[in-house]
Amino acid sequence: MKNITRLTLLIVSLLLIYSCSKSDKSTPKTEPILPTLSIIDVTQARDNKLTTSFRFFINVSSASTQNITFNYTTVGGTAISNNDFTAQSGVVTITAGQTVGYIDVPIRGDSLRQADQYFYVQISSPANATISGTGKAIGTIQNKGNYLPIDNTGYTTPLSYPGYTLVWNDEFEGATLDSKIWNYEVGGGGWGNQELEYYTSSTNNSYLTNGCLVIEARKETIGTNNYTSARLTTQNKKEFTYGRIDIRAKLPVAKGMWPALWMLGSNISMVNWPKCGETDIMELIGSNPKQVIGSVHWAQNDGSSGTINNGYSLSSGDFSDKFHVFSLIWKQNNIQMLVDDQVYMTAKNTDITNGSWPFNSPSFFIFNVAVGGQWPGNPDSSTIFPQRMLVDYVRVFQ
Structure with a gap:
């Protein structure tokens, strides 16, 4: 009888153990799924003077029943900690x-003309959450300032000449370009030379700083054009016939750059080019940085363009090193071009045997920096943007 009782107890015990084991296997414990943190990049323009703020948002993938905490720190890139932003x-x-949460980073004001800059915000060590990816966001500072430190060394010319009177000048001393004098020509399309730029009226491409006009070519896309620049004229506002013209400028010299200081006949809208006449006071091809070209163009009898030109080369350095003065001495039936008061190109009406001399009528100014085209060729990997032409003054004496 005792043996039967012991056997019965053993069987019951085994059944209980089996039952408990089976129950444990059918209800495993599960860990809660934590929400994920994602920090968002910021791109924003900085103020020229005032300190502003970049706000970096941190998105939470799902609401949590607990408080979420994490650490953060700023990390410098091309933007320098405690110079461009406050750490x-x-x-x-x-x-x-x-x-959602956020982190504010103070961005210090700066009017310096410079490339956009970046820094990082890093989040780490989360509690009650996980971090998506690297946990690093980029803050891109868009620099819109117009201040350029300018080395003003170079050749200069006087404000008066014997027998001449200063009839008009622009010294570019104001804050903005004078709209009573200057026009913006806007557009792309190659400008008859297969050029690559789109000309804008934006202060990204033309502005005044430190007493100079700056025309800035940039590598940025508008439509099908991968570069931008500016082309300024005085058409219908300031037009001249004869006199001495002085333009003091410093030039961009990289591959594919084509800066020009030139004039077109004011009757172009009636007779078209080249019959109106074109006077190129200065052109430079960036791949030949030591030489500028002076030219005149007119219409030959068959309507094609006739050209007289000559080049002026520096004995040392190039035209980006310092300022030079590009001059035109324009008389009836006679044109001379000069660099730093040295005559290097002369054209007379008697030089034209095919066509007629169009240079006894009013002309207007054009200042521009072209990018690419039939003459200069295209920029290559050696061309660093932005590229700038600086014009210190333009003066007309008669």
Whole structure:
């Protein structure tokens, strides 16, 4: 009888153990799924003077029943900590039920003309959440300042000449270009030379700083054009016949650059080019940085363009090193071009045997920097943008 009782107890015990084991296997414990944190990049323009703020948002993938915390710190890139932005670090708490947090980084004002800059914000060590990816966001500072430090060394010319009177000048001393004098020509399309730029009226491409006009070619896309620049004229505003013209400028010399200071006949809208006449006071091809070309163009009898030109080469350095003065001495039936008061090109009406001399009528100014085209060729990997032409003054004496 005792043996039967012991056997019965053993069987019951085994059944209980088996039952408990089976129950444990059918209800495994599961860990809660934590929400994920994602920090968002910021791109924003800085103010020229005032300190502003970049706000980096941190998105939470789903609301949590607990507070979420994480550490953060700023990391310098091309933007320098405590120079371009104020360094930040600390702990952020996103309260239970919320799905967004943020980090503010002060951006210091700066009017310097410079390339856009970047820095990072890094988040780490989350509690009650995980971090998506590297946990690093990029802050891109868009620099819109117009201040350029300018080395003003180079050749200069006087404000008066014997027998001449200064009848008009622009010294570019104001804050903005004078719209009573200057026009913006806007557009792409190659400009008859297969050029690559789109000309704009934006202060990205033309502005005044430190007493100079700056025409800036940039590598940026508008439509089908991968470069931007500016082309300024005085058409219908300032037009002249004869006199001495002085233009003091410093030139871009990289591959594919084509800066020009030139004039077109004011009757172009009636007779078209080249019958109106074109006077190129200065052109430079960036791949030949030591030489400028002076030219005149007119219509030959068959309507094609006739040309007289000559070049002026520096004995040392190039035309980007310092300022030079490009001059035109324009008389009836006679044109001379000069660099730093040295005559290097002369054209007379008697030089034209095919066509007629169009240069006894009013002309207007054009200042531009072209990119690419039939003559200069295209920029290559050696061409660093932006490229700038600086014009210190233009003066007309009669």
